[in-house]
Amino acid sequence: MRDPRRWRSESLYLLALPLLAFLTTLPLLLHGCSCGHDFGFHLQSWLDAAAQLRHGTLDPAWTYSAAWNAGEPRFLFYPPLSWMLGAALTLSLPISATPLVFTWLALLGAGLAMYRLARAFVSPPIALLASAIYIANPYMLFTAFERTAYGELLAAAWLPLLLLAALRRKPTIPGLAIPLALLWLTNAPAAVIGVYTLIAIAIIRCITLFLRKPHPTEPTRTHESLTLLTRFAAGGALGLALPAFYLLPAAYERRYVQVAMAIIPNMRFQDNFLFGHTGDAPHDAVLRTASLLAISLLAATSAVLLSAWLLNRRKRNHAKPLDAGAETIPATLAVLALLTAIIAFLLTPLSTLVWQHLPELAFLQFPWRLLFLLGAILALAVALLFFRAKTPIRAFAITSVTLALALAACASTWGISEFRQSCELSDIPTTRAQLFRTHHGAAPTDEYTPTNADNDVLRWDDPGYWLSPAPSAFAPGTVPNPAATIVNYDAPHPLDQTISGLAPHRLDLHLIQSETLVLNLRDYPAWQVTRNGSLLSNHLQRDDGLLAVALPAGDSIIDIRWHRTWDQTLGDAVTLAALVVLAAALLRSRTIKT
Numbered sequence: 001m002r003d004p005r006r007w008r009s010e011s012l013y014l015l016a017l018p019l020l021a022f023l024t025t026l027p028l029l030l031h032g033c034s035c036g037h038d039f040g041f042h043l044q045s046w047l048d049a050a051a052q053l054r055h056g057t058l059d060p061a062w063t064y065s066a067a068w069n070a071g072e073p074r075f076l077f078y079p080p081l082s083w084m085l086g087a088a089l090t091l092s093l094p095i096s097a098t099p100l101v102f103t104w105l106a107l108l109g110a111g112l113a114m115y116r117l118a119r120a121f122v123s124p125p126i127a128l129l130a131s132a133i134y135i136a137n138p139y140m141l142f143t144a145f146e147r148t149a150y151g152e153l154l155a156a157a158w159l160p161l162l163l164l165a166a167l168r169r170k171p172t173i174p175g176l177a178i179p180l181a182l183l184w185l186t187n188a189p190a191a192v193i194g195v196y197t198l199i200a201i202a203i204i205r206c207i208t209l210f211l212r213k214p215h216p217t218e219p220t221r222t223h224e225s226l227t228l229l230t231r232f233a234a235g236g237a238l239g240l241a242l243p244a245f246y247l248l249p250a251a252y253e254r255r256y257v258q259v260a261m262a263i264i265p266n267m268r269f270q271d272n273f274l275f276g277h278t279g280d281a282p283h284d285a286v287l288r289t290a291s292l293l294a295i296s297l298l299a300a301t302s303a304v305l306l307s308a309w310l311l312n313r314r315k316r317n318h319a320k321p322l323d324a325g326a327e328t329i330p331a332t333l334a335v336l337a338l339l340t341a342i343i344a345f346l347l348t349p350l351s352t353l354v355w356q357h358l359p360e361l362a363f364l365q366f367p368w369r370l371l372f373l374l375g376a377i378l379a380l381a382v383a384l385l386f387f388r389a390k391t392p393i394r395a396f397a398i399t400s401v402t403l404a405l406a407l408a409a410c411a412s413t414w415g416i417s418e419f420r421q422s423c424e425l426s427d428i429p430t431t432r433a434q435l436f437r438t439h440h441g442a443a444p445t446d447e448y449t450p451t452n453a454d455n456d457v458l459r460w461d462d463p464g465y466w467l468s469p470a471p472s473a474f475a476p477g478t479v480p481n482p483a484a485t486i487v488n489y490d491a492p493h494p495l496d497q498t499i500s501g502l503a504p505h506r507l508d509l510h511l512i513q514s515e516t517l518v519l520n521l522r523d524y525p526a527w528q529v530t531r532n533g534s535l536l537s538n539h540l541q542r543d544d545g546l547l548a549v550a551l552p553a554g555d556s557i558i559d560i561r562w563h564r565t566w567d568q569t570l571g572d573a574v575t576l577a578a579l580v581v582l583a584a585a586l587l588r589s590r591t592i593k594t
Contacts (some may be wrong), residue, residue, distance in 0.1 A: 004021040009582060013124040016401050017115060017131060021108040023408040024135050027416035029141075033099045034416075035423035036148030037286075041445065043429060045074065046086030046098065047436045053087055062562060068441030068460045069500040069545060072448040073257065079243075080167075081186045082151040103399045103498050109157030111135045115429070117160040118383040120167075125400030127384045132404035134160070134379035138293045139371040141282050141415030142508050143395075146289070148421075152372060155190035158182040159376050162194050167233070167327045167335065171228070174585045177237025181242035189364045193373055195236065196361070197339070202232040204338050208331055238585075241578035248571035254420045258453075258524055261446035263362055269320065272366045274347050290368040297371055298344055299376040308385040321387070329387055336384075337375050343370045343377075386418055426495065431523040441500045443493070450522050453545020456483040460493060462546075463503030471519045471540040473517070503547075506565040507558040514552050516540060519560065523547040530559045 008323040028034065044065060050059040058241050063074040074081065085105070089098045114134040116129035134140070140156065158179045163173035176198065183191040239246065265271060266283050274291045279285055321329060345351050347562035348366050355361050364370075364456055425431055444455045459478045466475045474480075479497050483489040521527065522545050529536045529549050540548040551558075 010124055012129045013401070014112075014115070016128055016404065017111045018108055020111050020128075020132055020135055020311045020404060020408045021104050023405060024107050024141075024144075024412040025104040026409070028100050030104060031416060031420060032146045033096075033423070033429065034148060034420040035427040036146050036419075036421045038150070039099070039148040039421075039495055040427055040432070040442070042083070042086060042148065042150045043099070043432055044436070044442045045083040045593075047095075047433060049075065049083050049087035050090040051436075053091060054315075062524075064502060065436060065442050066258050066521055067444035067449070067455070067458060068462065068498060068520075069439065069502050070315045070441075070444075070458065070462070070520050071503075072444055072450075072522060073253070073524055074445060074448045076253060077257070077259075077448055079151065079185050079187055079191075080246055081182070082154045085154065086150065093556055095429045099148070099150075099429065102150055104229055106150070106153040106157065107135050107140075107144070108142070109154070110160075113157050113160035114379050117164045117376075117380060120164060121321040121329070121380075122383045122387050126383050127402050128413070129386075129400055129407075130379040130383040132407045133382055134387070136408045136411035136415075137297065137375040137378060138411075138415070139297060140373050142165065142289065142293055142412060142419055144419075145284075145415055146419035146421060149187075151187035152190055153367070155183055155187040156372065156375075158186065159190070159194065159373065160380075162197065163376060163380065164326075164457070166198055167332055168325050169327050170325065171231045171235065172174070172237055172585075172589060173231055173235045174582055174589065176232065177238035177242060177582065180236060180239025181530055184240070184243040184247055189369055190372060192360050192364060193370060196358070197373060200339060200342060201335055204230055204335050204399060205327075205331070209336055219232050219242075226297065235526055238578055238581060241574055242582065244574035244578065245568075245571040246422050248574060249565070250566045252567040253525075253565075257274075257447065258449045258451060259447050261449070263365060264446075267365050268350070269362055269365065269367055270352060272368065273349050274368070287368075290366070290371070294347055294368050294371055295376075297378060298340065301336075301340050301374060301381055304381040305333060305340065308381060308387075309333050309337070311385065323454050329384060333381075333384060336381055340374065340377055343374050346370055368390065424492075426492075434496070435498075438497045438590075439502065440495060450545050452525055452541065453522060454543050456481060456489075458544040458546075460498045460500060462500050462520040465504050465507065465517060465519045467509075467511075467514075467551075469515060471516045471518075471550070472542060473516075503560065505555075505560050509551065509558065511551060511553050511556065516548055517551050517558065518542070518546055518548045521547045521560070526562050526565055528563050530561075533557075 007514055033039075048059050048063045048065050054063075060075045061073060062071050064071045065513055066072040066074060086098065086102055089101055093101060111131040111134065113130045115127045117192070118130040122130070134156075140153075143153050161179035162176070162183065165171055165179060168175065180194055182193070205228060209228070210221050210226050230323040263269075266278050266280055271278050272287055272290075276284075279286075312333065313378065321327070321332075326332070327335075346354065347370065351367075415502065426435065440458065444458070446455065449455055459474060459481055461478050462475050482491070489519075501520050503519040508518075509517075523539050528546060529539070529547065531549075531551065532555075536549045538550070540550060542548050547560075
């Protein structure tokens with residue numbers, strides 16, 4: 001039975017975690033939101049998803065306001081948890097508060113997860129300190145304040161849980177699968193990091209098994225390593241199957257969009273190694289900041305790991321974690337040290353061949369995204385440095401809580417001054433929401449643009465639809481896109497020219513001659529157009545990628561509908577089967593324990 005006094009003591013530390021997250025977020029409340037690199041992308045996604053939820057579409061796939069209201073299949077490809085959370089907050093809070101609350105929730109989740117990981121090894125005060133280090137490490141603040149990469153920020157809540165599962169002496173399949181699935185449903189680059197982290201930990205642990213001195217009562221090394229690899233493989237497979245409702249369509253339908261635009265020059269791994277130089281001043285400034293953060297975190301992590309190893313070597317017999325199911329302290333330190341070395345290697349041009357040949361690794365774009373993992377390693381390493389600290393006296397407990405809160409407050413104050421990005425008028429959340437309500441479209445996302453569409457040709461002020469005798473004709477009275485004739489056009493879009501129409505879902509037309517119907521809707525395989533109940537499968541090609549069909553003279557009732565494709569149905573089926581397997585595995589593990 002749980003000791004009530006111990007539970008009350010633990011609860012006090014858990015209650016400190018929301019305050020830790022609040023102190024880290026407080027500068028945003030005092031100084032206003034930061035309109036960082038990805039701010040507009042996420043805010044527009046939240047507004048669009050919220051509008052669709054409000055109208056009863058519970059599983060949005062299409063972002064209607066993108067590409068100047070011609071839309072794009074963004075929600076098919078961008079993992080759903082972050083934009084669904086953003087949409088829920090947008091529906092329930094003033095839009096000006098949504099980025100602040102989102103950041104607070106993401107940091108709170110990260111703190112809780114790190115606390116859970118650290119508690120497997122150390123006492124509550126030290127676990128709280130590890131949470132503060134994880135929440136307030138410079139890369140986390142860089143992600144929250146300068147990059148405003150909200151998907152990656154939210155994914156920070158799942159990585160410690162993945163490490164916790166991977167660092168257990170006997171990893172469980174559900175324990176590995178659930179955090180991996182949550183990573184895939186939150187942020188694809190973070191999920192790729194998670195997959196390779198699992199692979200690396202499995203390999204490291206198998207190697208250490210063969211290096212360890214055998215014990216007569218233990219299973220053979222071969223049997224033990226095969227069991228370990230089997231659990232990692234099964235957990236990884238289930239972790240890929242659980243989010244199949246999103247992952248399978250995203251993987252299959254990437255052939256229909258210009259996904260390679262995500263890794264154009266300046267966005268490629270080879271352009272973003274430590275202290276690289278591309279000639280693009282803004283990009284090089286971000287790269288320099290990320291490089292300095294990387295060097296600082298690598299130095300701090302290496303120093304802490306070395307100190308923990310020396311301390312452990314001196315008192316080897318006491319190196320046991322508080323949770324009997326967790327790996328030993330020496331084994332855990334070895335895994336963390338080797339992961340740190342791998343990260344350091346991957347941040348340099350020496351690793352080019354690895355980036356070129358490992359599947360999907362190139363789509364991380366920025367090698368310094370691996371600092372996402374390094375921040376968790378540093379926090380856990382600090383916890384292991386103090387693993388010998390037992391349940392402390394009250395004075396020490398108060399000191400640890402005070403130190404954790406002070407660390408969060410000081411780090412966030414420094415971070416907001418270093419990383420906060422000013423906002424243009426059109427980027428302020430209330431202004432962006434007003435523009436959304438008045439049908440001002442937003443710029444397209446290059447990597448989600450349909451394959452045969454040219455964003456430079458697409459006009460900003462198209463009506464919802466128009467009729468023309470020529471399939472390639474533009475809508476009358478619209479303004480040409482300057483990017484179609486001006487090389488490297490990058491000026492702000494004039495707001496009075498970005499009011500465009502939404503394509504209707506139904507039209508009743510009476511034509512006296514054959515015409516081409518052009519919809520302000522990007523052509524995509526999931527869109528079906530029917531005339532008088534018959535499917536019009538022969539869509540006409542346009543440079544701007546808009547959906548166009550030929551209509552004969554006479555009466556036409558046109559219906560435009562999004563339909564679920566076979567890959568989406570298959571993904572749903574795989575997820576359902578994976579949930580059954582997960583439930584069976586959880587039930588079995590519970591039965592064994594009882």
